[in-house]
Amino acid sequence: MTSNPVGFSHVALLEIKNVTHFFGGLRALCRLNLTLQGGELTGLIGPNGAGKTTVFNLVSGFYRPSEGRISFLGRDIKGLRPHQVTALGIARTFQSIRLWNSLSVFENLCVSQHHLLGYGFLRAVLRTSRFHASERRVKKTAEELMDLLELTGWAKELPKNLPYGLQRRVEIGRALSLKPRLLLLDEPAAGMNPGEVDRIIETIRWVRHRFKLTVLLIEHHMRVVMNVCEDIKVLDLGETIAEGRPDEIRQDPRVIQAYLGEEEPDHARGN
């Protein structure tokens, strides 16, 4: 599976510039600035309600930022619908698993490649050679992904019958099937026991290396964040309160204070 090499051009992969976002009267984000160069693995952390998932939703194109600009590979994504943003090369997973439960694991991985299909209604009905070529290609990608993520044994299962850890893997596989350049992972370790958490750390590292991805990660499991991220940005109540490398962040008094009152966000937490 090939993927475009990243980090060659001088244009940042993702640029969030002075983005402020309101939900009605509630300010979710205040003047956020974030730049990702190709190949980076950045973590986005902060207490609940800090605005992290809002960032993802803005980058995915699900919301339009109230103020500010988001650009991907130099292109402003304002006004694009989510599926168009995805087509540009951004894929994501969700905080709560959002797999399609009527479709098997294999089908989930196929259907997510929708914009790469290259055929539409007419060819689907007439079953032209282009249709067959597309189907072969898409199925091959899905099979390879299942193989790489060790999901082949569950190809025909419905996602809701799988244990949580496996479902998360399917979600990641689904995002990867789009051959993205930027991967947004929203709490990939949520709800996992320590063994699964280790596994997820491995997977993220390996996936990033194998597919040469840029990754932006939201997590509450500090072990994951500290072990995986090269760079961390801390949000609290919509504002950036710190950024830097893991060992810097770990000792930053503002970060510690923001988390004060929260339980120790480690394996003791269930979710």
Added chain:
Amino acid sequence: MNMFLETFFQDLLNALQWGSFYALIALGYTMVYGVLLLINFAHGDIFMVGAYVGFFIASFLLGRNGSFPPGLPPAVVFCLTVTLTMVITSGVGIAIERIAYRPLRRKGASRLYLVITALMCGLILENGNLALLGASRRSFPELLSNTAYNIGGVTFTNVKVLVVLTTVLVFVVLETIVRKTRIGMAMRAISYDRMAVPLMGIPLDTVIVFTFVMGSSMAALAGVLFAIAYPVLDPYMGALVGWKAFIAAVLGGIGEIRGAIAGGFLLGFVEIFVAAFFPSTLRDLIAFSILLAFLSMRPTGIFGVARATKI
């Protein structure tokens, strides 16, 4: 100009009356939807049942059938008819809930199955009526002598005034119940989170039965009043009026009592004023088109609250 004003106020009064029927029926739709998230498609036929039950009771009390001594003052007959009709029709509503909806709820069946069942219950009521009572239309006995007053060129009949005042009264009573009483609060709570309510110690079934009682009584009331105003009954009378009342409920924002009243009057206005300017065959068409346009712009209706989904 004076002529125009007269017609305008006449139309206004007619619209208020016509809208009152929609509002009363819409209340039942909206309350059941608020509590069960179910479009009770049988509700329009509850209205029809109310009209027919009222017919039989009124005929009986007036001495047409049976040997009940006639000679009761008309006001008493009227009140008795209305009250008994409301009680009996509520019974029908509760029976449907118990027999058809509750078992499905117990099983945790999807809402869609409940809606199909509701549609089927409606069909059973309509066609059961047709089968039992035959196709000949019934004529509602005259309970209230139809007196008309003429104020400033506008004709007020006592029936029209009664209908509108009743609706306003119903609105006030229901709003009070829903906002000020415990069971009313329970109704509102259920519409937000059905699982939490029993955990708070409120019996879910009781609240649901109460909701059906309220809704069916209002429909029955509408049925009797409608039959007094337009004394011809037929088994399918609930079907069209029912669908329109449902639309009124949605227009106003389904789940909200204010919405049912507002939507009912709005639909009444639209229909009467459209009929004033366009040939009557176009009335339904234009009314529905306006509805379509309105819903496209404001899908949750006048008072409806959009439930935002969290991603």
Added chain:
Amino acid sequence: MRKYAPILSYATLCTLIVAASQLGVLNGYVQLVIMYVGINIILSTSLNVVNGYMGEFSVGHAGFMAVGAYVASILNVMLFTESSTFGPPLLSPSSAIYLFPVTLIAGGTAAALAGLLVAVPSFKTRGDYLAIITLAVNYIVKSSVENIQPIGGARGFMGMRNVIDSMGKVLNLPWPMIWVFICVGLSVWIIHRLVNSTWGKGIVALRDDEIAAEIMSINTHRMKITAFMLSSGLAGIAGGLFAHVLGYINPGTFTIMKSTEALVMVYLGGMGSLSGSVISAIVFTLALEAFRPLGIIKWVVVPLLLILLMLFRPEGIMGQRELGDIFKRKVTGQGLGVGGDKRRPVTPNP
């Protein structure tokens, strides 16, 4: 060769029935019922695309049927027959036999365009609100037709019998039945191919989680438009066929009652099961005919049976499975449909 087995068996069955009709083995009533079955198959499978696979609640299917019925009928009567409304035929009556598919498709296309009236609002609204819109569209179509006097208004429109007769003059065969069989085969074939393609499975993804579908590169607007237009287009074709089987149509046929019939067939068969819709259309049509002697009681018994169905087997006849799944050795989760069965949770080693 095995791949063509279903198509061949269907073609054989149809040929046999047509031959039997031609030879008089099947009387007129039986032929009529068979054609109703076919029309209902098209109605129920097409509605299943929207209500089953896409998970919407469209309750106005009869409206699209009406559009197709009227457009096809008017075109045919105008082009191929002598009528009081339109005067002499514009084309030779004997060409009806070749051009009938064209007018039928024209009806279907008009109905598909009407489907846009519902598809576009569906971008923003879902569920119960969309149901109202479909209801309103059904009603608007019926009301509009009632108000167009040149085509008969509320009295109805006729003349289609002459169209069929002129086909018979060219080649003496039971044409309505033949057209019905062809259209049924095509409808089922098209829908089957659509929902078994990866592209078509996007419709199911839309139903299961629209937000995820949108963010996973599925152009949800395009999928919705496709599904709605296909569904209403096929309903329009069913309407055109219906008009020519009966020879006469009036707006009163295309009310909520008819839409309800289509709804019942979809839920009876199992949402999201194509074979389920086919089976339930057959069962439902035959049941209605079987209960005909009961008169109006029929419409009490049938709903009652359906309520019992909802109580004891709400997933319908087929649930989420297809006929093909039953004949496989192991029933796996491969079929499209509502995942509502009680499956043993799998516990693989993580």
